[in-house]
Structure formats: C-alpha cells, structure tokens
Amino acid sequence: MSEARTQRSFFDQYLGKLRHVAEIIDLAPEVVEILSKPKRTIIVSLPLKMDNGKTRVFTAYRVQFNDARGPMKGGFRYHPDVNLDEVKTLAALMTLKTAVVNIPYGGSKGGVKCNPKEMSRRELEVLTREYAKALAPFIGPDIDIPAPDVNTDAQVMAWFLDEYNKVVGKVVPGVVTGKPLSIGGSRGRGEATGRGVFFIGLEAASKLNVSLKDARVSIQGFGNVAFNAAKFFYELGSKIVAVSDSKGGIYNPDGLNIYKVMEVKRKEGSVTKYSEAEIISREDPLTVDCDILIPAALEGQITEKNAGNVKAKIIIEGANGPTTPEADKILSEKGVFIVPDILANAGGVVVSYFEWVQNRMGYYWSEKEVNDKLKTIMANAFNDVYEVSKKYNVDMRTGAYITSINRIVDAMKSLGWI
Template sequence: MSKQLNSFELACNHVLSAVKRLNLNPAVYEILRNPERVLTAAIPVKMDDGSLKVFTGYRVQHCSVLGPFKGGIRFHPDVDMDEVKALALWMTMKCAVLGLPYGGAKGGVTCDPREMSLDELERLSRGYIKAMYPLLGREKDIPAPDVYTNARVMTWMMDEFSGIKGYNEFGVITGKPPVVGGSLGREEATARGCVIAVREAAAALGISLNGATAAVQGYGNVGSIAARLLHEMGCRIIAVSDSSGGIYNPRGLDPVAVLQFKKNTGTVKGYPGSRPINNEELLALNCDILIPAALENQITEQNARNIKARIIGEGANGPTTPGADRILNEKKVFVIPDILANAGGVTVSYFEWVQNNTGYYWSEEEVNRRLEEKMVAAFKEVYQMYKARKDLNMRDCAYLVAVRRLSEAMWLRGWLGKGAEYQDKREAVLA
C-alpha cells in the first residue's frame, strides 16, 4: 500500500463531500470522522523456536448508530492504525449502503503470516482474542476474516472467546466453517456479490457478459472465485495476478485450473500456456471488466490513464485513489465502488450471525438467493441516484446513500442534538 496516501483521510473526504451535498448538520461528519473506540494491544506469542515475539494488534470500532460493530481482522506486514481506521469507516459505509443493521469495525495484526507456522498463527489468533475480549460479543462487535485470515483462524478465535465465556458463542465470529456454525455460501460471498454487481452494471450499460473479457488483479479468495464465476457466466478471463506476478493469455485462462496450479506451486506464475505479465500491464489490458481484488491504492493517477476496461468492480477495499477516480470518470469508465462491490462478504456474515442467533441454518441456495436480493437492491438504489445526479459518479452516489441512511439514524436517536438549525434540515435527511 502506498504510504504517501492516508487511506483514513481519503475516506473522510468522501464522507465530508456527501455531508455537504446532502446539506446535513456538520455534526454528522464530526461523528463519522472520529471512531467511537480504538484499541492497540501488545500480543506476546511464543514462537516455535522457543523465543517470544510481541506483535501489535488493532481494533477500531467506528460507528454503532445502525447496530453492533462488524468487521474483519487482517494479518499483514503493512497493517497500521490509519489503515485499520479507514477499513472500519469503509465497513460503516458498506453496511449502510446494503441496509444491514451493523456499524463498521476492523481489526488487524502487523505480521507476515506467510513466514509463520500454523501453530504460531493459532497462538497469535488466540492472543488477539485475549487482548480484544472486552470489546467483543455477538451484540457488541462481531469480527470476520480479511486479508491473510480464513475460516480456520476464525474458528480458533471463536473457540478462544467461547473458552473465556465458558460456553459456545458461535455468534461472536463470522466466516467460520459450517460444522461450527458457519454459513453455507460465506466463502464465496464477497466474490459472488462483486460479480452480481458487475452483472447488473453490464446490463445497465448494454454489455453482454457472454464473450466479454476480464482481468483479475489478486488471485486470493475473492479474485479466484470472481474469475470462476465470471467464467461461468461466459466471460473470457485473459489475465490474473497474485503477489508474485501475473499471467496472460488473450485466448482465455481456465480459472479453476489456474487456482489448482497456484495451490500446487504457491503462485500463478508459470502457469502452462500463459506468458508473464506485471501489475501495470494487467491494469492496462484492453478488456471489458477489471476486478482489482488485491490491496489499497492500486489504481493511481500514474496508471489510471492507461486503463481500458469499461467496468471496474472493486473487489478490494480502497483500490482506487481519488486522483485516479477523477481520471476514470473523465474516461467514462464505470467504477462500482468498494463499499458496494465487495459488500457481499459482510452481507452473508450478517446472514451467518442471524443463523447463529436463531439456531436455524439455511441452504446454500437460500443464502445465495438472499445475497442476490440485497446486492441487486443496493446496486439499483445507487444506480438510480447516479442516473439522477449526472454530475456524480457511482462512488459519490454510494456515499450519498450510506451517509443519508446514517444521518437519519443519528437524528432519530438524538445523536445530533435538538437545535433548530438541524430541525430545518431534517427533510434532507429523511427524503
């Protein structure tokens, strides 16, 4: 991630713009730019060689006006407080856009899980829960997986929390395997939601997915599943990449075979029948659909003018900088923003939480049907605003939808005071 760009300040700027465009009380922005709670913790972990290493862990609880906090935990060398604050704010926006009864949160640990054994990762995961335990609970804050964490990590965390409580508390963590309270369809949810949004965008723009070309940056859980689902819809996947490099074949790649190759070798590089391609080349490919599913700030002012894709579905959080956004807008590239495009994960996490709380579990078909309903409804709400507000792009409109919903809840709950100034403006909130 580019450290020149403060992701939290960039996210705050989007919120400020939305508050001004909606003519809301400035207190809305002040609430949203200041997380409700921030915790930094030292997490001591005994390493396999007998040494002790102390990791830094973070949890940011951003805004609970819509409900309990919800947000993933990432293990990554670049994790810092500003990044976690930005991710928590984006989660608040994401939940508001989808109409979920959650507030945003995010967690992280500064570490490189690729250099750690499974035993070390388990001790780190359990140590994180011990450190964050006072903040967590199924009615308080419900974590989930994120970059370099997965269902196994979530199970360790749920088990640690349950051990402290003295009884099973499946609902405190989502993204678990189904056998321990996870939801069917959760593993594919972020990618499936992104592909549904891309499908809706293609239909709105008159682009047929049958025969459309697509490139995917990032071939982890989100990118690999998005590639497979697009392929199943008739798209030709011409390039994919991971942290080690990329591959390209204009005739198309088999996304399932590429994933198996990566599982066998640890990278997509060297996949038979492809040629190497670097990150900048992948982003600049002549294709219909581009899915950035890696990390933040990948599409910048330096490379945005080279992008030829017609639709960008942001599978990652914050992959496009504001300068790049302006360029893409000028080029008429249709960007489906992260707070809409990758909200499928938190949506099915919500379904998992509901199932844990009721003790009744749905079929995968039911989960996917409900996800489809939520994603289509959210896309249509944002797209309708986009069509009505010719001066704004889809990201602007997604923030308008989210901030309007948040401000309505703030006003109704009395968070904004009872001053006459806001009373005069409340129709702008409730419109």
C-alpha cells in the first residue's frame, strides 16, 4: 500500500475520472450520482480472543458498489491501513474492471484493519471465520463473491468457505474464488493476473508494431504478478532488464535470467542478492532504458516527479493505480501508450469468474482451456478499449472508463434504474 497519496484522494481521483468521462459521453446526472455512491456499505466489529488471553476488537468492511451487470465481485484484504475510503474506491474500480472485460459481474471490495504479520495462524483463522459469519447474510454466489487480495490467500478462502457453509447449512463452493484446487479452485488461477498482463502486452505490441523478441522490459516489483508477467515475456525472448522488491532493484541491460533471480530471492530474501546485475533502487525500474514498463508493485509510483524520466514506449499497469493523474498527463504528452490497470491486471478476476462458472456447473476445465479462454477475453477487451479510444480520440485509460461505464449504463437502462 502506498503512502504517496491519501485514500481520500484515491476516491477523489475516481470521481474526477468519472466526471471527465461523463462530459465526453454526455452522461445524465443521475447516472453519475449512481456511480458515485456504493449500493451497500457494511461495517462490522469482530471481537477476537488473542493467544495471550486478551480480547481485541477488529473493524471490518465490505463495500458492495454496483450489481447492475450481475453479482458483485471483489477481494478482501488484511492490512493495518484498511479504511472505508480505500475499500469504497477499490469496489468502484472493481465495478469498472468486471465491465471492461465484459464478464457478468458488478463490483465490491472488503478488508479487515489488522496486521496479519503480527498474528498467529490460529488468530488469522478465527478472524476469517468471524468475518465470514458477519458477512454471510449479505453474500452468496448470486449476490457477492469474495476472493483473495493483499495478505489473504487460498487458505484464507478455504476457512471463509467452511464457515459460510456452516452458517447456511450446505456446501456452496461458488461463494468465494481463489480457493485451493482440492475444494473447487480453478487451474491457472495463480498465474492468471501476470498471464493477463502478458496477453495485453502481446496486443499492445501488435498495435504499435513493437517486436517482443529482444524487446527490453522493465518491471517494478517481483511478487506474484510481476514474476509471472516477467516469466512469460522472458520465455518469448524479451529481455527483462530490471526488477525490484521492497529492499531494492537490479538492472542488467543485457537481460536478467528470471528463474535464477527468483531462486536467489527465495533463498536470500531479495532480488538485490543476485550477483549478475547492478543494484539500483526499488523506484529505478520505472526510469531505466526499456521499451515496455510494467509497474507491478504499489499505488502512486509514477508521479509528476519521475514521469518525465520514463523512457518506455508502452506502460502496462500490473498494479492498481500505479500512475497518478499528474503523471498520466505528462506521459500522454510524451506519447507513451498506457494500458490502464482496470484492463491490464484484470486476468485475475477473469479466471475467478471461470472458477465460479466451474463451481456452478460442477465440471472443471484443463489448464489449457482456462488459459485459452483467458487469452480470448483479454484480447477482446483490449481491442474493444482500443477502438473506443480511437473513436473518441482519447487515451486508453479514458477509453477503458468509457467502455465499462457504457456497459454498466446499458444494464441499468435494461433494469429500469434510469
């Protein structure tokens, strides 16, 4: 989570973009109002007896933003900085993300204000089960489907599912996604976001006549999304010239061996221990010489202070909100082609959708089927947004907002909301 901007300003940025799009496509004021306010906000207090015998009370949230296009979808996170404004903003962006890739969902988000790094496994399990019990009346496979997010994983989803099943008195695997394979998870889910970033890279490179073989790719981050994106570009023949983690970055203009870098990180705790590269700061991958930049770490990393130094022709936003509006303007004036987060990193929610579909029909696809379907959806979404951006003569971020908002408006009209 970034300290680069307050969570209040994060929601203000969403509202600013919404109003900008409203002017371009002449949205009615009531539509803007609906898309400015969540449908439902749930705030609960979760008392938990800690291992030391004392009881602590944790504040938990679930914001269900809009369900015009279908059940709401969004992860939940465990983090000490969780607050209502952040959760509300992320729920709004999930509403746009599911619409831009044209899957039949609305958007939601959740979180518990806690520090999971200071909690035992038992404490995390009990907290998860209390959260599931509190949310049970408001969620379900036809209402709102949670998923993993920051500091929550397949194990947390399994605990959540088990507690929900107890509350409702039956087994409902489709109530959450991102589950272990053994209880209804989908093949391909772990790599889905990074693979989606790669598929978007294929489409962007094709449109801009950039050859990905020997293309120089710089990646800020080296977590799940960053590593998987790096792996797919590397296997295609691209040169991964820089990566970073929380302790710093590494740079080699001749390219890094991604698998060796990951081996070093796993053994020694940081990419900076890799010997065949120059050590740089964790921000430096944003401004090294490269053809494609993938910010896949935190919010608010490309700002008005460093945007002028970005050398990439293409930026694919693997992280949520890595580019500030001020930086967006600078990069746009420089002619940088930016694929926005709500499109670029939607691979995870697409495969979550596949998991939900498989749960509901009780039949499970091979990993190849999942990956082929993901590629089709990501390619179609990219081309839809590209065509809209050309039609309105706007950048890809604005094009993505227009595409998603038009789809949400069409659904609201059909339902008689507007």
